Amino acid sequence: PGGNLVWFTDVSGISFSHNFWVAQFPPSYARGAGDKTGNVMLAAVPGYSSATFKLSSASPAINSASLMSAVLKDYAGDNRPAGNAPDMGAYEFGAVP
Numbered sequence: 317p318g319g320n321l322v323w324f325t326d327v328s329g330i331s332f333s334h335n336f337w338v339a340q341f342p343p344s345y346a347r348g349a350g351d352k353t354g355n356v357m358l359a360a361v362p363g364y365s366s367a368t369f370k371l372s373s374a375s376p377a378i379n380s381a382s383l384m385s386a387v388l389k390d391y392a393g394d395n396r397p398a399g400n401a402p403d404m405g406a407y408e409f410g411a412v413p
Contacts, residue, residue, distance in 0.1 A: 324345070324346070327345050327346070331348065332346050332347060332348035332351070333348035333349045333350050333351070333382055334348065334349070334350035334351065334380065334381045334382040334404060335348065335351050335352075335404070336351070336352050336353070336356050336376075336377050336380075336404045336405070337351060337352070337353040338353070338354075338355070338356060339353065339354075340353060341353050350380065350381075350382060352376055352377065352380060352404070354376060355376075356371070356375055356376070356377050356404075356405075357371065357372045357374050357375040357376065357377075358370065358371060358372060358375070359371060359372040366391060366406065369405060369406055369407065370407045370409070371403060371405060371407065371409045373409065375403075375409065377403055377404035377405055378399065378403045378409045379397070379399045379400050379401045379402075379403060380401065380403065380404050381397075381401060381402040381403055381404045381405075382401075382402070383397065383401060383402055384402075387402070390403075390406060390407050390408040390411055391406035391407055392407060392411070394407075394408055394411030394412060395408070395411055395412060396408045396411060398410040398411040398412065
């Protein structure tokens with residue numbers, strides 16, 4: 317609402333980390349360790365297909381997420397992480413099934 321990047325009425329009990337914020341960081345209450353901002357450098361222009369949200373090889377979101385033992389597959393069902401750390405976003409760049 318009102319053009320806000322992030323809007324919460326109550327952040328108690330919520331922990332933010334390793335998010336990619338396009339153009340600018342959110343208010344301080346929504347920032348966390350490992351956050352990045354800038355151009356995520358997607359492989360295609362985002363559209364209505366989830367596949368358009370895959371990362372390009374130059375994306376700063378590659379190897380930038382937090383490792384979570386409960387999340388070992390990406391949106392396509394491919395293994396995560398494919399590199400030193402998981403990638404930010406739904407798809408793991410360079411993942412193999």
